[in-house]
Amino acid sequence: MNTFRIADTVFSVKTTHRGILRLLADYATDGSPELEIAVTPEELEEARQFDGAEEYSEAYLEWLEIHRKLADYLLGKDTLLFHGSALALDGEVFLFTAPSGTGKSTHARLWRERFGDRVVMVNDDKPMLHIGDGGVTVYGTPWSGKHVLDTNVALPLHALCLLERDETNHVDPVTPTEALPFLLRQAYLPEALDRVLPLVTRLADAVPLFRLGCNMEPEAAEIAYRGLKKAQI
Numbered sequence: 001m002n003t004f005r006i007a008d009t010v011f012s013v014k015t016t017h018r019g020i021l022r023l024l025a026d027y028a029t030d031g032s033p034e035l036e037i038a039v040t041p042e043e044l045e046e047a048r049q050f051d052g053a054e055e056y057s058e059a060y061l062e063w064l065e066i067h068r069k070l071a072d073y074l075l076g077k078d079t080l081l082f083h084g085s086a087l088a089l090d091g092e093v094f095l096f097t098a099p100s101g102t103g104k105s106t107h108a109r110l111w112r113e114r115f116g117d118r119v120v121m122v123n124d125d126k127p128m129l130h131i132g133d134g135g136v137t138v139y140g141t142p143w144s145g146k147h148v149l150d151t152n153v154a155l156p157l158h159a160l161c162l163l164e165r166d167e168t169n170h171v172d173p174v175t176p177t178e179a180l181p182f183l184l185r186q187a188y189l190p191e192a193l194d195r196v197l198p199l200v201t202r203l204a205d206a207v208p209l210f211r212l213g214c215n216m217e218p219e220a221a222e223i224a225y226r227g228l229k230k231a232q233i
Contacts, residue, residue: 002014002015002021002024002028003028003029003030003031003032003033004024004027004028004029005027005028005029005031006027006070006128006139006140006141006142007074007077007079007128007130007139007141007154008077008130008139008154009034009035009070009073009074009077009079010029010031010032010033010034010035011033011034011035011036011037011070011073012033012035012036012037013037013038013066014036014037014038015038015039015062015066017058017059017062017063019059020059020062020063020066023063023142024142026142026150026152027141027142027152035070035073037066037069037070039062039065039066039069043065044058044061044062044065047061047064047065048061063143067081067126067141067143071128071188074128075195075196075199077130078130078131078132078199078202079128079129079130079131079139080128080129080130080131080187080188080196080199080200080203081126081128081129081187081188082095082097082126082127082128082129082186082187082188083097083100083125083126083186083187083188084096084097084098084104084125084126084127084160084186085097085104085105085107085108085123085124085125086121086122086123086124086127086138086157087108087111087112087119087120087121087122088119088120088121088122088138088153088155089111089115089118089119089225090118091155092155092156092158093122093138093155093156093157093158094111094158094159094161094228095127095129095138095157095159095160095161096108096161096163096212097160097161097162097163097182097183097186098162098163098164098186099185102163102164102165103163103165103214103216104124104163105124105125105145105147105149106216107163107212107214107216107220107221107224108121108124108149110216110218110220110221111221111224111225113218113221114218114221114222114225115221115225120151120153121144121149121150121151122138122139122140122150122151122153122155123138123139123140123141123143123144123149123150123151124144124145124147124148124149124150125143125144125145125146126141126143126144126145127139127140127141128141129157129203131199131202131203131206135156135157135206135207136156136157136203136206136207137154137155137156137157138154138155138156138157139153139154140152140153140154157207158207158208158228159207159208159209159210159228160179160183160203160207160208160209160210161209161210161211161212161224161228162174162179162182162209162210162211162212163212163214164211164212164213164214165213165214165215165216166213166214166215167215168213168215169213169214169215169217169219169220169223169224169227170212170213170223170227171210171211171212171213171223171224171227171228171230172210172211172213173208173209173210173211174209174210174211175209176201176204176205176209178209179204179209180200180201180204183200183203183204184196184197184200187199187200210227210228212224212227
């Protein structure tokens with residue numbers, strides 16, 4: 001059985017595409033699945049109707065649908081699919097989020113170049129966040145963007161940073177109220193928004209939030225890290 005574990009959830013995948021199984025290989029487990037994922041031809045055809053999807057291969061459409069089904073299921077376990085680049089420095093996760101094209105992956109690369117082996121990429125595009133009573137846990141997933149940077153780990157979220165391009169590098173605290181509209185735009189939103197809004201609200205209240213202005217120069221990583229630590233997060 002093709003069985004995998006992501007975000008403390010064991011699930012099976014029924015597919016004829018070996019490439020999908022290779023992408024999931026680092027998350028394989030022997031556990032008994034609580035969820036079975038299979039994508040029907042009707043679901044693939046429906047997915048193909050979205051703008052731009054008509055050129056996707058069947059395997060890629062199925063890969064996206066598996067992701068969607070898992071994300072829908074995990075909402076019921078207080079776990080949210082979130083758009084951002086998550087890296088761990090000395091075991092604590094810093095999550096950078098911003099609209100596509102802002103430079104999340106570039107900023108994460110600057111941290112890897114500055115801090116070397118101290119950095120582990122949890123997920124460079126779409127980590128899973130479990131919002132619990134004791135804080136937020138970040139999980140790696142194999143849906144990790146064009147650079148395919150992810151690690152099968154579960155680590156505590158230390159800070160969530162709203163990344164912005166700026167001429168100078170700076171770190172400024174933001175309130176949950178200020179951050180909430182931005183975070184909602186970065187969260188996975190199924191048709192039922194009422195399933196997501198409470199989780200995003202709890203996320204905003206659960207971790208330190210910062211606006212991170214950076215110019216993408218090498219010193220941006222050092223200044224960001226020093227600013228976050230100085231804020232005593």
